[in-house]
Amino acid sequence: MAVQIPTGLRPHRGKALGGRLSRGAMRDTLMQEVIDVRATLMNSGRAVEAAFSDGNIETIFLPLLERLTALRRQKGRRVLALLAAPPAAGKSTLAALLEKLSRENDGLDAVTALGMDGFHYPRSYLQCHAVPGGSAPLLSVKGAPETFDLARLRAALARVVAGEDCPWPAYDRTLHDPVEGALRVTGPIALVEGNYLLLDADGWRELRKLADWTVAVEAEPALLRSRLIARHVAGGRSPEDAAAFVDRSDMANARLCREHALPADLRLRLMPDGSFTKLA
Secondary structure: OOEEOOOOOEEOOOOOOOOOEOHHHHHHHOOOOOOEEEEEEEEOOEEEEEEEEHHHHHHHHHHHHHHHHHHHHHHOOOEEEEEEOOOOOOHHHHHHHHHHHHHHEOOOOOEEEEEOHHHEOOHHHHHHOEOOOOOOEHHHHOOOHHHEOHHHHHHHHHHHHOOOOEEEEEEEOOOOEEEEEEEEEOOOEEEEEEOOOOEOOOOOHHHHHHOOEEEEEEOOHHHHHHHHHHHHHHOOOOHHHHHHHHHHHHHHHHHHHHHOEOOOOEEEEEOOOOOEEEEO
């Protein structure tokens, strides 16, 4: 999923965050524990206003980036982190934030945020191929594991781990199709986000073996459903059509992510207010 950040992070009150900051300087800037850090993110071509608590940044996100930096320096090569979460759990927004923080804080290696959605089969393929064991087109369950080109994703991740400067596809939510070579993988840390990166299923479970660190995000089904319906309505569907698609396809995918997930090095839970809680 293509993610760009055209504007800098800024506290809800106080001066904007710009340039590279030491940890101490960030704490000085975020004067009160309750202040949110807000950012305008470009998520798959759409501007999204996102808020993050400074508590999450200090206790979860910066320590995660420090861990990835330490791994990279210990191994002496590019490291790969996988961020797995069900649909609408804030994966791409979180990945964008981590990329931004890594580039604006001293002592951290730069993160390149990437998404697995660019490995969707194109609509032309989904329209003319049926779901396994059925007659309905794959397009009717777009977003399910079988609508991704798993072999290409696995090969691309292997190139990333090998340290290659290589192209990476993005998913365009306006075209509703992948765009080949839209991104380029460079830098010391690659963070790939997606629904099924920790899926315990044939073919998929091999992806975890390529990773140096894994993060899983969980969320209550009711929260995901409301966020998914809102996403589809924003994308042009009627509320009724959005709810029908979510219940038929998206929630089945969310259940698959929840019930058939491999263990992660770090587990987080998305809360209704958009904050995250670290799980044991």
